[in-house]
Ligand SMILES: [Zn+2]
């Protein structure tokens with residue numbers, strides 16, 4: 266079968282290759298991939314600034330239909346519509362796994378990063394990571410459940426956004442826009458988003474469609490002054506950082522209120538960045554570093570979408586055949602897209 270493979274360590278080194286179709290082990294299922302979403306992490310892997318174990322077929326945000334079922338697998342049958350968590354390899358016995366956070370296990374080797382992923386017609390993996398995809402969620406939307414579950418874990422479970430709060434999201438990429446949809450759904454009093462001039466095309470437009478109360482172009486306006494203006498000089502209750510930009514992270518300490526929270530989801534892609542540490546101490550800011558997604562957030566995300574409370578379909582701007590993965594990467598990198606879906 267054809268697969269989009271990162272075949273070595275270094276910049277680029279991605280191409281379509283002919284690879285053998287996967288075979289299932291006793292505790293695994295074979296999945297026919299119906300849709301796979303292009304993630305910012307895929308671009309980071311392309312550019313060699315994210316962990317990965319080559320050669321590996323890319324793709325960790327996907328939906329599909331079960332085709333072959335391993336001998337020991339119970340509760341699943343061929344034809345079932347599914348999405349899958351990505352935490353392959355999490356050991357189940359270490360302190361982190363046993364305390365209920367297997368997604369943060371050191372042994373984890375996710376789809377598309379450590380083991381072959383879904384930029385292909387078929388992918389095989391453990392049945393224990395599956396979730397049922399309801400009939401009323403299209404496969405394209407299903408492919409965006411993984412990043413949404415990350416946002417749900419971060420915003421609802423870890424930083425615990427509350428109804429009636431004020432929220433700022435820094436960064437209008439897919440994770441920023443998904444965060445906006447979650448904040449709206451959670452009933453916050455005011456939520457805005459920041460971005461650069463490159464977002465004036467599609468991304469700010471999507472933010473408006475999702476109901477952003479304000480949008481700040483940081484190339485034209487000072488976000489700190491704007492936020493203090495919107496909040497009577499107080500700052501927002503919670504700032505969701507999705508840009509990974511050093512300046513935005515540093516400014517977060519000014520834009521969040523005293524005793525407010527920063528929910529950090531964006532990866533900077535740098536070994537170190539500088540932050541106003543003492544400012545954080547004197548304001549008693551809670552800085553939540555967030556990573557990956559919990560089982561509970563997957564179930565929650567799926568029901569929220571199924572009930573029509575998270576309009577993820579609005580974020581899908583492009584749908585391309587798998588062969589056009591380069592075009593998909595380009596669309597995302599040049600910020601002409603929100604979510605790009607590939608169909609194998
Ligand atoms: Zn992703």
Ligand SMILES: [Zn+2]
Nearest residue numbers: 356359362370
């Ligand atoms: Zn573990």
